[in-house]
Amino acid sequence: SYKARDASERGVPGCAVPVPSTLLLLLTYLTYLVLGTCVFWLLESPAAHDSSKRFQRDKWALLRNFTCLDGPALDSLIRVRGAYKNGDIVLGNTTSMGRWEFVGSFFFSVSTITTIGYGNLSPRTMAARLFCIFFALVGIPLNLMVLNRLGHCLQQGVHRCAHRLGGAWKDPAKARWLAGSSALLSGLLLFLLLPPLLFNHMEGWTYVEGFYFSFITLSTVGFGDYVIGMNPSRNYPLWYQNTVSLWILFGMAWLALIIKLILSILEAPRESYSCYPQSSKGNFKPRSWRQALDEEAGPHSPQPSCSPEGQHPEPSTQVSCCGKDS
Numbered sequence: 637s638y639k640a641r642d643a644s645e646r647g648v649p650g651c652a653v654p655v656p657s658t659l660l661l662l663l664t665y666l667t668y669l670v671l672g673t674c675v676f677w678l679l680e681s682p683a684a685h686d687s688s689k690r691f692q693r694d695k696w697a698l699l700r701n702f703t704c705l706d707g708p709a710l711d712s713l714i715r716v717r718g719a720y721k722n723g724d725i726v727l728g729n730t731t732s733m734g735r736w737e738f739v740g741s742f743f744f745s746v747s748t749i750t751t752i753g754y755g756n757l758s759p760r761t762m763a764a765r766l767f768c769i770f771f772a773l774v775g776i777p778l779n780l781m782v783l784n785r786l787g788h789c790l791q792q793g794v795h796r797c798a799h800r801l802g803g804a805w806k807d808p809a810k811a812r813w814l815a816g817s818s819a820l821l822s823g824l825l826l827f828l829l830l831p832p833l834l835f836n837h838m839e840g841w842t843y844v845e846g847f848y849f850s851f852i853t854l855s856t857v858g859f860g861d862y863v864i865g866m867n868p869s870r871n872y873p874l875w876y877q878n879t880v881s882l883w884i885l886f887g888m889a890w891l892a893l894i895i896k897l898i899l900s901i902l903e904a905p906r907e908s909y910s911c912y913p914q915s916s917k918g919n920f921k922p923r924s925w926r927q928a929l930d931e932e933a934g935p936h937s938p939q940p941s942c943s944p945e946g947q948h949p950e951p952s953t954q955v956s957c958c959g960k961d962s
Contacts, residue, residue, distance in 0.1 A: 658785055665782045672745040672771045677738055679764040684736040687760075735865075739877050743865070746881040749775030750888060752858035756866065786889035787896070794819045820894065827854060827887035838876060839864060854887040 735744075735757055744757050749772060759765045794815050801811035832846025841849070841862070849862040864880055865872050 658789060661782060661785055665778060668775060668778060669742065669745050669749070672748075672767075672775065673738060673742040675767055675771075676744060676759070676764060677736065677741040679761055679767065680736045680741070680759060683761050739874060740865070743877045743881055745771070745775075746884060747858070748772055749779045750856060750884060751776060751779075752853060752856050752884070753860075754858050754863045755860040756863045782885070783889045783892055786886065787893045790819070790889065790893050816897075823890040823894065827883065827890055831883060835864070838870070838872065839867060840870070850887075853884060854891045856888070 740757070746752075747754055748768065759768050797818070798808070798812045798815035801814060802808035805811055828847065828850050831850050832841070832843045835841050835846035835849060836843055839846075845862060849864075852859055852862070865877055
């Protein structure tokens with residue numbers, strides 16, 4: 637209700653999210669991710685190294701017979717292409733196996749429980765596949781809990797800013813508008829407009845490609861046509877994929893908050909309401925529901941009565957608020 641929301645904005649005990657429980661939830665979330673990372677790393681790394689050795693043998697066998705591709709040589713080419721698609725990238729005499737190292741396994745764990753699922757990497761061993769089922773079964777609800785808590789914290793922060801600005805300016809409506817606009821613009825800058833610059837520097841993508849990847853990732857669509865850390869000709873620092881993983885977590889929470897705001901606007905009732913505070917003489921002065929809500933926080937404001945426009949309550953009836961809770 638509006639009163640409950642106003643109480644939460646004022647920081648009434650029991651309405652705000654406890655900080656220790658939020659930190660504990662985040663710690664549990666990160667611990668679960670690290671646990672899954674270690675298991676995937678241990679299960680998939682040996683198989684990946686074996687595949688790499690086979691890939692090396694097929695590659696050099698193909699190069700020795702490159703001048704005349706007969707049937708067996710064509711089969712070797714097909715195996716080399718399949719290994720390349722599975723993530724075994726060979727340049728010169730070296731093989732890049734970073735996908736199933738610790739950093740690559742961590743990024744795979746994040747993309748799994750966030751349901752992004754780029755499709756560029758998948759478990760090959762049966763043990764890893766079975767563990768992936770259990771990992772996603774527990775991790776997806778845990779991820780939803782974390783996103784819900786982070787989104788609620790962001791919402792509470794916006795409400796507190798609006799309440800403080802409204803108290804300082806004596807204009808709650810303007811304060812709410814300014815706080816909401818600031819949250820929207822800062823989120824756009826931090827999660828959608830600035831990351832493409834990083835991707836342009838690290839991946840060589842254009843700004844539009846980086847922006848496209850940012851939205852497709854945060855919306856959990858995850859087509860897989862653009863994935864970070866896939867260019868074999870580039871050296872990626874250790875902090876890169878870890879930073880992108882944290883960006884995904886907080887960016888999804890922010891985008892979920894924006895989608896929730898859009899849904900609340902689209903699902904709002906179209907019927908217009910007016911509120912009529914009752915005076916001592918029994919007269920009713922029409923007001924909008926927003927004005928009545930702003931004045932409800934005052935210590936001596938009369939209680940409003942809400943009804944659809946064009947219909948006025950009887951003076952003899954007891955006044956109550958009939959507006960819809962949001």
